[in-house]
Amino acid sequence: MDLKKNIKKVLIVYLLLFIALFSYIGYFEVFKAKDAVQSSFNSRLWVKRAEVLRGTIYDRNMSPISISKKINDTKQVREYKGGEYTAQVLGYVDEKYGITELEKKYDNVLSNEQLDVKETITSLVEGKNKKGHNIVTTLDMDLQKKCYDLIGDNKGAAVCINPKTGEVLALVSKPSFDPNSLKEDWASLLKNQDSPLLNRAINGLYPPGSTFKTVTLVSALTNIDGVENQTFKDNGKLKFNEKEWIENYGGAAFGSIKLNKAFYKSSNVVFGGLGLTLKDQLYTTAESLYFNKTITSSDMDIKKSQFPKAKSSEPGNLAQSAIGQGTVLATPMQMAIIASAVANDGVIMQPYLVSKILKSDNSSYENIESKELAQVMTKETAEKVKKYMREVVLYGTGRNANIKGLEICGKTGTADFKKNGVDMPPHSWFIGFAPYNNPDIAVAVIIEEGGRNSEKAFSIASKIIKSYEK
Amino acid sequence: MGENRKIGLLLLIFLFGAVGFSNLFLLQGNKELTPIIIYGVIVLLMSYSYFIIKRFFVDGDTFIFMIACLLTIIGIIFLYRLDILNLYLHNQDILAKAKVPRVITNYALKQLIFFAVGITAYLIIIIVLRNFENLRKYKYVYLVFTVIFMCISTFFGSEILGAKNWVFILGYSFQPSEFGKIFLVLYLASALDKYKSWKNLIEPAAVVTISLLFMVLQRDLGSALIFFGISVTMLYIATSKFKYVFTCLILFFLGSFASYKIFYHIRKRIMIWKQPWVYASNESYQLVQSLIALGEGGLFGKGLGFGHPEFVPVNASDFIFPTICEDLGMLMGFAILILFFILFYRCMRAALTAKDNFSRLVAVGYSSMIAAQTLVIVGGVTNAIPLTGITLPLISSGGSSLIITYFALGVIQKISEEGKE
Numbered sequence: 088m089d090l091k092k093n094i095k096k097v098l099i100v101y102l103l104l105f106i107a108l109f110s111y112i113g114y115f116e117v118f119k120a121k122d123a124v125q126s127s128f129n130s131r132l133w134v135k136r137a138e139v140l141r142g143t144i145y146d147r148n149m150s151p152i153s154i155s156k157k158i159n160d161t162k163q164v165r166e167y168k169g170g171e172y173t174a175q176v177l178g179y180v181d182e183k184y185g186i187t188e189l190e191k192k193y194d195n196v197l198s199n200e201q202l203d204v205k206e207t208i209t210s211l212v213e214g215k216n217k218k219g220h221n222i223v224t225t226l227d228m229d230l231q232k233k234c235y236d237l238i239g240d241n242k243g244a245a246v247c248i249n250p251k252t253g254e255v256l257a258l259v260s261k262p263s264f265d266p267n268s269l270k271e272d273w274a275s276l277l278k279n280q281d282s283p284l285l286n287r288a289i290n291g292l293y294p295p296g297s298t299f300k301t302v303t304l305v306s307a308l309t310n311i312d313g314v315e316n317q318t319f320k321d322n323g324k325l326k327f328n329e330k331e332w333i334e335n336y337g338g339a340a341f342g343s344i345k346l347n348k349a350f351y352k353s354s355n356v357v358f359g360g361l362g363l364t365l366k367d368q369l370y371t372t373a374e375s376l377y378f379n380k381t382i383t384s385s386d387m388d389i390k391k392s393q394f395p396k397a398k399s400s401e402p403g404n405l406a407q408s409a410i411g412q413g414t415v416l417a418t419p420m421q422m423a424i425i426a427s428a429v430a431n432d433g434v435i436m437q438p439y440l441v442s443k444i445l446k447s448d449n450s451s452y453e454n455i456e457s458k459e460l461a462q463v464m465t466k467e468t469a470e471k472v473k474k475y476m477r478e479v480v481l482y483g484t485g486r487n488a489n490i491k492g493l494e495i496c497g498k499t500g501t502a503d504f505k506k507n508g509v510d511m512p513p514h515s516w517f518i519g520f521a522p523y524n525n526p527d528i529a530v531a532v533i534i535e536e537g538g539r540n541s542e543k544a545f546s547i548a549s550k551i552i553k554s555y556e557k
Numbered sequence: 558m559g560e561n562r563k564i565g566l567l568l569l570i571f572l573f574g575a576v577g578f579s580n581l582f583l584l585q586g587n588k589e590l591t592p593i594i595i596y597g598v599i600v601l602l603m604s605y606s607y608f609i610i611k612r613f614f615v616d617g618d619t620f621i622f623m624i625a626c627l628l629t630i631i632g633i634i635f636l637y638r639l640d641i642l643n644l645y646l647h648n649q650d651i652l653a654k655a656k657v658p659r660v661i662t663n664y665a666l667k668q669l670i671f672f673a674v675g676i677t678a679y680l681i682i683i684i685v686l687r688n689f690e691n692l693r694k695y696k697y698v699y700l701v702f703t704v705i706f707m708c709i710s711t712f713f714g715s716e717i718l719g720a721k722n723w724v725f726i727l728g729y730s731f732q733p734s735e736f737g738k739i740f741l742v743l744y745l746a747s748a749l750d751k752y753k754s755w756k757n758l759i760e761p762a763a764v765v766t767i768s769l770l771f772m773v774l775q776r777d778l779g780s781a782l783i784f785f786g787i788s789v790t791m792l793y794i795a796t797s798k799f800k801y802v803f804t805c806l807i808l809f810f811l812g813s814f815a816s817y818k819i820f821y822h823i824r825k826r827i828m829i830w831k832q833p834w835v836y837a838s839n840e841s842y843q844l845v846q847s848l849i850a851l852g853e854g855g856l857f858g859k860g861l862g863f864g865h866p867e868f869v870p871v872n873a874s875d876f877i878f879p880t881i882c883e884d885l886g887m888l889m890g891f892a893i894l895i896l897f898f899i900l901f902y903r904c905m906r907a908a909l910t911a912k913d914n915f916s917r918l919v920a921v922g923y924s925s926m927i928a929a930q931t932l933v934i935v936g937g938v939t940n941a942i943p944l945t946g947i948t949l950p951l952i953s954s955g956g957s958s959l960i961i962t963y964f965a966l967g968v969i970q971k972i973s974e975e976g977k978e
Contacts, residue, residue: 094908098905101925105932108936108941109891112890115851116856121852128842130868
């Protein structure tokens, strides 16, 4: 009978619908559940956090930066001793305003102590209060404060890393805010045009200007045979057509010069010309130096820096990119990483912020080893670039702010940019490292709208290095 | 299946209840006897009903009864767990001197009463009805009741949770559309069972369209979806014509599209469905909390009483599925879905053996009502489909829904029994 057949068909349709729902729930459980649970809308996490006394964050010399104190059984308050100095790098944790940066990355560790069987039993028997792990960061609080004070009232950022290990020694972004008074300041923080909540050091994208010539130099040394001995003609202007050209700072013309002089004099004409010669090879070098790529770090979400793919038929864009203008954008962290690669024989170490996880009584629990990210240039190339960067400080654009005895190597930059179509005072940049023979610190400093005087960033950077090397 | 194995199944269900309710007893620090009493009442109710069904109506399908009871027990256990929680939260608020302390609830006891009423309705139908086919002659009575129940809340309704589908009479509240469903199925069965040509379809088509329109006006999209599901299923069974189903689907999509363009509340549902996390602090707050609860539960759950249903809104009715999953895990969620499918299968079996077309269509209508409702709400709270607020049959707290479901199951039981004669 037809009706019976129909009933069976309907049964099958519903069976398929149930199976589809089953599969969807299974799919959700396997692929989506984790994100849902970790979302900031999950109030259970706050319940859990309130039960456990949150662990302390220390600097590399074991001085506490963020500490939690119990008020009563269900309430605790976090005191940010680092205050404005470490607001963006360490972040904050607050039921109302959320959880950010390192507090977020290490939330599970700070709010949860892994105990072995014996410890679990003792804590149950003794009814001890639950505590989270403490963590030791790679930050040097003295250096952090120095950077912060040196930037002063300017907007900008400073990144210091140990090129041999990738340890982040200081990470400063200004303007800053005080996480101890979020409640009072929140409304004005959100309205503030200068975005104090933004961590400029890893999330701010800036045109790198002449500091990018380091990348162009690496590309030229790698791809053009005998480029070091070549003589370049610099008559002050590189013309593409009737309307487009680039010129040197202050309209200078350096005449017949070698590559090293072009670098320490920061010749736009020569380096723009190299961009025209290198074409796609520069794009490849930039990408191998982590432009357009994520610098992986378990402790920070570093924004991707950008290098455009220009066509050979657009000489203007090729040349602009080669001198770090046009649509090239980089984070201060990215530029510090490039300096560190030169300092460390061409090897980039993965930048990291946490070196140790401790138990709540500060006994050791886990040590975090430094990791190699990539070999981005040969050792020979790195040696040559290092020499060139030393010359910048000795004879070139950086000579006036040099501090003798520190053997600083580096590259200055002034980066033009427009805001709403209007030319603004350029950003002042410096990337570098010291000492020349055995570098133990790599630095990137940017002062927003620091003006034509490229020594502004360099004088800050050299003072930072001095305070570290003392 | 032999009689002993059926008794065995019944005992297993009792065992399940015993574990659940003693768990609740322990959760309350062994002080409160209410869970034990509720359990006792359930065992008595079930044993007594089982005895009547077996003793006097040998031919009927007892599985329908047993599975329905099992699902109700799951519901009552969980509702009692919510009562414990709400009492605790209330006391916390009193201690904290909150201005508006959270309210104490009595979901479980109310549900138990409705369960008793539902079971009674179930038994009365089996005992009183003599020949089910006789009921087909009241076609126009059903028609009138369908339309009345469908439109009543448009004019007298109160809005709860964005849908205007509740009516308050003398202090009692009920959902007319729940009763509308019952009459719609009876009406469609009596209108379609002697189907000859498309001319027979004009009148039922008009009735269904009017019902759907009222549901959309009341913003009760869940019910609209279910009415559509029921009607199309019955239409196909009655006519065997796939082209009608196809036409209905096309009309449904056109109608949905038009409503999407006209009504903001429908656009909002779709928007939430596509990007629940974007609107997580406002429009899709409920849904996101539901997804978080599902994720928190994982495969095995946190254990009865160890989840946090207080973070999920409407945790006793529309969103009971994710909160159960948080406590008892995805495995329990799957078990519930499987139980619903088995229930659906047993009900459709009754349709298969029914002795006349009217009975068959009614059985199909009520079976697909329960199945569609399960699919729509579970699909909604897991964001498989756009969320529309309706109850999970037999499990969600709510008198109208529980009584209606038992009524429908009673009718199917009767049909299965007549089919065996």
